[in-house]
Structures are given as structure tokens and as C-alpha cells.
Amino acid sequence: MKIPLRHSMMSRSSARLFRPARHICSSSGAKRALGTSIPKAATPATSPSPSPPTNPEGGEARPRRPLTKEEREFLSSALRVNQAGELAATLIYTAQTPLVTRSDPHLKPLMKHMYDQEVGHFDTFNSLIAKHRVRPTAMYPLWSVLSAGLGWGTAMMGREAAMACTEAVETEIGDHYNGQIRSLLEMADRMERGGGGMGPELKELVGTLRRIRDEELEHLDHAVEHDAKKAEPHWLLTGFIRLGCKGAIYASERV
Ligand SMILES: [Fe+2]
Numbered sequence: 429m430k431i432p433l434r435h436s437m438m439s440r441s442s443a444r445l446f447r448p449a450r451h452i453c454s455s456s457g458a459k460r461a462l463g464t465s466i467p468k469a470a471t472p473a474t475s476p477s478p479s480p481p482t483n484p485e486g487g488e489a490r491p492r493r494p495l496t497k498e499e500r501e502f503l504s505s506a507l508r509v510n511q512a513g514e515l516a517a518t519l520i521y522t523a524q525t526p527l528v529t530r531s532d533p534h535l536k537p538l539m540k541h542m543y544d545q546e547v548g549h550f551d552t553f554n555s556l557i558a559k560h561r562v563r564p565t566a567m568y569p570l571w572s573v574l575s576a577g578l579g580w581g582t583a584m585m586g587r588e589a590a591m592a593c594t595e596a597v598e599t600e601i602g603d604h605y606n607g608q609i610r611s612l613l614e615m616a617d618r619m620e621r622g623g624g625g626m627g628p629e630l631k632e633l634v635g636t637l638r639r640i641r642d643e644e645l646e647h648l649d650h651a652v653e654h655d656a657k658k659a660e661p662h663w664l665l666t667g668f669i670r671l672g673c674k675g676a677i678y679a680s681e682r683v
Pocket residue numbers: 514517545546549640644
């Protein structure tokens with residue numbers, strides 16, 4: 429099948445966000461807190477570079493001011509909520525796939541494609557929260573149960589309801605990532621006006637968020653192409669799920 433490709437409670441340690449790698453400790457604490465496999469953080473640098481830092485284009489980097497407390501808190505909560513959201517996405521597809529593909533075997537490649545992308549997103553944020561020592565949300569166990577239940581429940585209602593679930597979730601998540609990208613670009617603008625640059629790490633984060641946002645919107649398109657709008661009652665189902673997503677995002681950013 430051809431698949432179209434488009435689409436504060438800040439901890440002391442998280443105050444180290446986006447500082448040089450030599451400040452980053454082992455990810456074992458985050459691994460224990462998550463109870464899941466997190467790729468090991470990059471090997472810390474052992475000594476500072478003797479020469480001036482350079483930007484990705486090869487020129488000398490402009491001096492960057494340190495992040496403000498608000499900026500560090502924003503980045504911590506952004507990574508925390510994104511990691512929780514991507515965990516939920518993998519669990520929704522894990523629960524939906526056996527039921528959906530039993531009644532509609534032709535959807536196997538599509539379900540696998542979307543699941544694989546969600547696993548990639550989850551791995552990305554696992555790495556980032558471990559690298560920057562951001563604590564995961566305390567709601568992690570509850571989200572795990574609820575998202576698996578949501579996937580199973582909608583798949584039991586049929587393919588249309590399962591697709592409506594994806595439509596609702598991805599609508600909210602697309603908006604959520606767009607909001608984060610907007611905030612980061614505003615942060616970059618403030619840094620530029622202050623005479624400094626955004627720095628390669630934050631630039632890379634914006635690129636990562638844009639890529640993941642596009643993949644989420646691709647999932648939304650797939651869901652609509654596969655009869656999400658035919659779910660009954662579509663307005664109630666998607667409205668309920670979207671409300672749940674908003675609540676989960678709000679809580680995961682804070683707790
Ligand atoms: Fe995702």
C-alpha cells in the first residue's frame with residue numbers, strides 16, 4: 429500500500445537545560461522515573477574548546493545570553509508534555525492496531541507506518557528529557573492507562589471511530605506543536621534583538637518540532653482519508669477526545 433508522505437515545578441536539575449554538554453549527568457535517574465528504555469545521553473565533553481565557538485554556517489558565533497527563568501521553565505514543560513503525549517500516541521496505536529487490522533487487514537501498513545513514526549517521536553523526547561534532566565510528568569502512569577483504554581475503546585467501536593480518535597488527537601497535537609514553535613521563534617526574536625543568537629541546540633529543537641508536527645498532520649490526513657468523519661456520533665466522539673487532550677496537555681505541562 430502506498431502511503432503519502434506529508435504532513436513552576438521545575439526541578440533543580442532541569443535548570444541546566446540547554447547548557448553545554450559537560451553539565452549533563454547520567455540519564456539513569458530519568459530512566460528509573462520513566463520505567464522505560466531511554467537512549468543514553470550523548471557522551472559529555474571533558475574539556476571546553478580552546479577556540480571560539482562557531483555557528484553551523486562556519487562563522488564565529490555571537491555571544492548568547494543565558495536563558496531566563498521563564499524560558500527555562502517553558503522549555504522544561506515543553507519537553508515534559510511532548511514526551512507524555514508521544515507515549516500516549518504509541519499506546520493508542522498499540523491498542524488499536526490488532527482490532528483495526530483484524531477487520532480491515534489492508535490497513536496494516538498504514539497502522540504500522542503511524543505507529544513507527546510515533547515510536548520515533550517518543551524516542552526523540554525520551555532522549556531530550558534525559559539529556560537535559562527534565563523530570564517526566566507525574567501523570568505518566570495515569571496517561572498510560574487512559575491512552576491504552578482510549579485506543580482499545582475506539583477500536584472496539586470500529587475503524588471509523590478509531591480513525592476519528594486519530595483525527596481528534598492529531599488536531600490537538602498539531603495545534604500544540606504549532607504553539608510551541610511559535611513560542612520558540614518569539615524567544616529567538618528576543619535573543620536576536622538582544623544582540624545574541626538562538627544557538628544551535630534551540631535551532632535544532634525548532635526543526636525537530638516542525639518535522640514532528642508535519643508527521644502528526646500527516647496522521648490526521650490519513651484518518652480523514654479512512655472515514656474518520658463517518659464515525660457516529662463524530663462530533664461527540666472527537667469533541668470528547670479533544671477535550672481530554674487539552675486537559676492532559678494542561679496537566680502534563682505543570683505536574
Ligand atoms: Fe507523535
